[in-house]
Amino acid sequence: MTARSTRSKTATRTRLAAVGSLAVAGALLLTACGDQTDSGGDGSSSESGKANAAPLFSKLPKKIQDAGVVKVGTNAEYAPMEYQEGGKIVGVDPDIAAALGEKLGVTFQFTSGSFDGLITSLNSGRYDVAISSITDTPARQNGLDENGKKLGPGVDFVDYFKAGTAVYVQKGNPKKINSIEDLCGQTAAVQRGTTYEQALQKQSKSCTDGGKKKITIESFDNDTEAQTRVKSGGAVAGVNDYPVAVDLARKADGGNAFQVVGEQVDAGPFGIAVNKDNKELTSALEAAVNAIIEDGTYKKILEKWGAQSGSIDKAAVNGGK
Incomplete structure (x- = not known):
């Protein structure tokens, strides 16, 4: 990431790093x-x-x-x-x-x-x-x-x-987060160096410009760590590319760990x-x-x-x- 790469206004899942997939012919060995x-x-x-x-x-x-x-x-x-x-x-x-x-x-x-x-x-x-x-x-x-x-x-x-960028939360949405705008004053998890990290930074500034509390952004080296933070409740939401967030919500713990809220934004x-x-x-x-x-x-x-x-x-x- 990116989205996903630098998962900018076109900060969609977009693993986008601010700076900046398959099976191929034959067996792929790791x-x-x-x-x-x-x-x-x-x-x-x-x-x-x-x-x-x-x-x-x-x-x-x-x-x-x-x-x-x-x-x-x-x-x-x-x-x-x-x-x-x-x-x-x-x-x-x-x-x-x-x-x-x-x-x-x-x-x-x-x-x-x-x-x-x-x-x-x-x-x-x-x-x-x-x-x-x-x-x-x-x-x-x-x-x-x-x-x-x-x-x-x-x-x-x-x-x-x-x-585009999507917000995902714990299944059941205990904090009633319905969009990225609802993250003012909350803690959100994201992968470092992605465009959706930039999306959170941009939204946090909008929060403070509007007289609300900033978003506490917890950035991790990989997306798995960010997901774990949301699953444990340490962060109320995670931000990712839309197709990645949808797949995560569908598969994690048999579909019982996360859900995507709102629509994807800033598609690019x-x-x-x-x-x-x-x-x-x-x-x-x-x-x-x-x-x-x-x-x-x-x-x-x-x-x-x-x-x-x-x-x-x-x-x-x-x-x-």
Whole structure:
């Protein structure tokens, strides 16, 4: 996160970091590497060069053609978008990536790490792309923090999904929270470095500007910790991307732990983040997203995961406003 990435006004679930998914061909194995989790094969089965018959292979940079692999950074903690299950990274984003790989003739190999470090790792060359429900915002495009301070070169986004911010509470809603505006004077939990953390900060300022008490924002390194805080009653609510919050409410403790309140707000695009110097890869990914939309694969993936609300009609580059 992001939403989910930096899960800005377009601070939707959007795991959005202020600065700034699947099953791929073959078995996806998770191996520990520090605090990182890798998922994917070695790409050795991918064809390269002129022998590759995939329709969009020729659009890829030669380096990726030769490798047969697109290295992907993610934060696999956001079911149904990307999460770990049975030794694999699964979800909407991994399935979309696998479909893109079919069009491009390469394997998308996922590595899971901290959300707030994804863009930095992308720009350092560790990953070719970041796919992690990252909200496409102008700040992230330009490498700015929430105060407009320049922190890095920024990234380009290939937009493939849309989602907004949602508030979830304990089942039964004991504190009668019906919207983010009801959190004035309350404690809310959120993952650090996401756009929904920014949404809480923005709302807290609105609370104090209106003569009400600020929101006590408890930010955690991962979303699981934020969920636990809400479940225990230490925070009256959590804030997340809408599809993630809905999936959480449906599945946690058999649907008995949480509920989503109110409507999603500030819906914005999720994008595949790409280094600004890699325009060729950005163009190839845009073409691949449009190809899976046009042939119906994209719709089937969203239906599989109950994520139809995030459907888009056409890919865009840097469409976040």
